[in-house]
Amino acid sequence: MKSITKQVVRSVVAITFYLLTSPLNAQVQGVELDKPELIPSFTLSDKEGTTFTDHDLKNQWTLLMFGFNSCPDVCPFTLGNLEAAVAETAVRVHPDSVPKVVYISVDPGRDRDVVSDYAKFFHPDFLGVTGEQEQIDVLIKATDSFYRFMPADDNGYYEVQHSSSVSVVGPDGMLRAKLQPPFDPGKTAEFLARQQIKFRRKSIQ
Amino acid sequence: MKILLAGLLAFYSSLADAGDLFIRDAYIPPLPPVGKVYAAYMIISNKSERARTLVGVRAAAFTMAHVHESKIIDGVASMQSVKALEVPAGKSIAMMPGRIHVMLIKPTVDIAAHDTVILELMFADGEVVSVNAELGKIN
Numbered sequence: 001m002k003s004i005t006k007q008v009v010r011s012v013v014a015i016t017f018y019l020l021t022s023p024l025n026a027q028v029q030g031v032e033l034d035k036p037e038l039i040p041s042f043t044l045s046d047k048e049g050t051t052f053t054d055h056d057l058k059n060q061w062t063l064l065m066f067g068f069n070s071c072p073d074v075c076p077f078t079l080g081n082l083e084a085a086v087a088e089t090a091v092r093v094h095p096d097s098v099p100k101v102v103y104i105s106v107d108p109g110r111d112r113d114v115v116s117d118y119a120k121f122f123h124p125d126f127l128g129v130t131g132e133q134e135q136i137d138v139l140i141k142a143t144d145s146f147y148r149f150m151p152a153d154d155n156g157y158y159e160v161q162h163s164s165s166v167s168v169v170g171p172d173g174m175l176r177a178k179l180q181p182p183f184d185p186g187k188t189a190e191f192l193a194r195q196q197i198k199f200r201r202k203s204i205q
Numbered sequence: 206m207k208i209l210l211a212g213l214l215a216f217y218s219s220l221a222d223a224g225d226l227f228i229r230d231a232y233i234p235p236l237p238p239v240g241k242v243y244a245a246y247m248i249i250s251n252k253s254e255r256a257r258t259l260v261g262v263r264a265a266a267f268t269m270a271h272v273h274e275s276k277i278i279d280g281v282a283s284m285q286s287v288k289a290l291e292v293p294a295g296k297s298i299a300m301m302p303g304r305i306h307v308m309l310i311k312p313t314v315d316i317a318a319h320d321t322v323i324l325e326l327m328f329a330d331g332e333v334v335s336v337n338a339e340l341g342k343i344n
Contacts (some may be wrong), residue, residue: 072244072309073275074282076234077302114239121237146281155269157242157310164282181277182303 029184030191032198036174042138044104044131046116052102052129057173061099061196064167066145068107068160069118079103079122081183082166086123088189097196099168104139105130106147107160143167143175168192170199225253226292228326231338233309234302235318243267245307245324245338246300251292258329259290266322268311275303284308289329316340 044052056062063082067075082101090098103119105111108130111118119128130136140147145163152158168177177195179188231247245264251257264270272287287305292298300306307324316322318341326334 069240070242070310071282072242073273073284073302073306074277076236076240076244080234114237117239118237121235121240150283155310157269159284161281161283163280164277165280180280 029187030168030177030179030195032177032195033175036170036172036176037142038174039142039169040138042131042135042142044129044135044139046127046129047113048116052127054173057169059171061097061171061192062169063099063101063179064139064143064169065101065103066106066140066147066162067103068105068162069111069114070107070157071160071162074164076122078164078166078181078183079119079126081185081188083123083126084185085179085183085188085192088185089192092189092193093196099192101126103128104136106136106140106162107149108133108136143178168195170195224332226251226257226328226332226334228334228336231324231336232342233322233338233340235341241311243309243312243340244302245309245322246302247307247324247336247338248297248299249292249326250297251294254294256294257292257332259292259326260288260329261327262307263325263327263333264307264309264322266312266314266316267309268313269309270324271308271310272305273308274305277303 039054039057041054046052063086065078065082067078069075086099086101101123103115103126105115105128111130115128115130117128119126139145145165145167147160147162150159150161164181166179166183167175168179170176176199177191179191227250229248229250231245233243233245236243249259259272262270262272272290273284274287275282275284290298290305298305320340321337322340324336324338326336328334
């Protein structure tokens with residue numbers, strides 16, 4: 001009887017240890033791609049006409065977020081959380097490796113002139129861009145993302161449904177991971193720091 | 206005396222005590238000046254022994270006010286209109302980012318951080334409860 005009790009205790013301990021240490025549990029804030037994908041050529045811009053292209057993805061870590069300025073809840077919440085997550089990441093990584101947050105409005109019709117100001121409100125280093133719909137679509141496809149314009153209501157307001165995840169692009173311009181809501185600052189920072197360590201180890205092999 | 210009464214009135218209105226319905230922690234997170242669509246959050250408590258249903262919100266400072274629920278389905282964020290939000294007897298409903306919120310579209314007046322926006326919550330039984338939501342607050 002005693003040996004059965006011991007076995008049960010051992011099993012419980014083993015299961016608990018597995019749950020606490022499994023990669024699934026450790027990576028709830030992000031999903032690493034099995035195979036990194038190259039982001040193809042694209043050109044977006046801010047209101048001053050400063051371009052943001054695939055070349056700007058090189059030699060830095062970039063977090064790409066899709067949204068629209070008339071989004072009352074999810075977009076401001078995500079941008080606020082990303083600000084906190086990047087601040088946490090900055091504690092863990094070299095200053096050159098602090099990710100650049102790029103907010104891409106999928107609603108250029110309403111946001112073209114204000115997208116930069118909108119993003120900078122959440123952090124002065126955040127970049128806000130938009131562009132021709134076909135150029136936005138290049139990034140949407142490359143990151144396996146999605147958006148859809150909903151019909152306007154009587155007041156002309158329309159919602160744009162969009163992917164909630166944030167794409168993580170490495171300094172080689174490759175899509176390497178996706179961050180998932182709720183973007184807990186500490187866990188997201190841990191995930192990003194781990195991604196950077198993995199990337200460096202692979203780079204020197 | 207008048208000042209004292211006004212002070213007391215302001216204090217009580219911020220708690221929005223309307224009999225059995227208590228509304229607290231109402232706030233509107235900050236948005237950039239170019240932002241035109243806001244969200245308000247609050248906690249609605251129903252101390253009565255019957256369910257109460259929120260059926261609409263009025264906000265004089267905005268063109269429109271709607272109760273919405275954000276949902277993420279298969280990785281896609283979308284919003285759904287909430288026509289009737291039931292607050293069960295003796296329970297509370299918390300509006301919060303990423304969940305249920307009051308969407309406020311296009312301010313009709315100049316609003317700035319720390320301004321107080323009056324929201325009127327309309328319930329199915331005809332009761333209207335006013336609450337002051339502070340703009341620019343982060344919970």
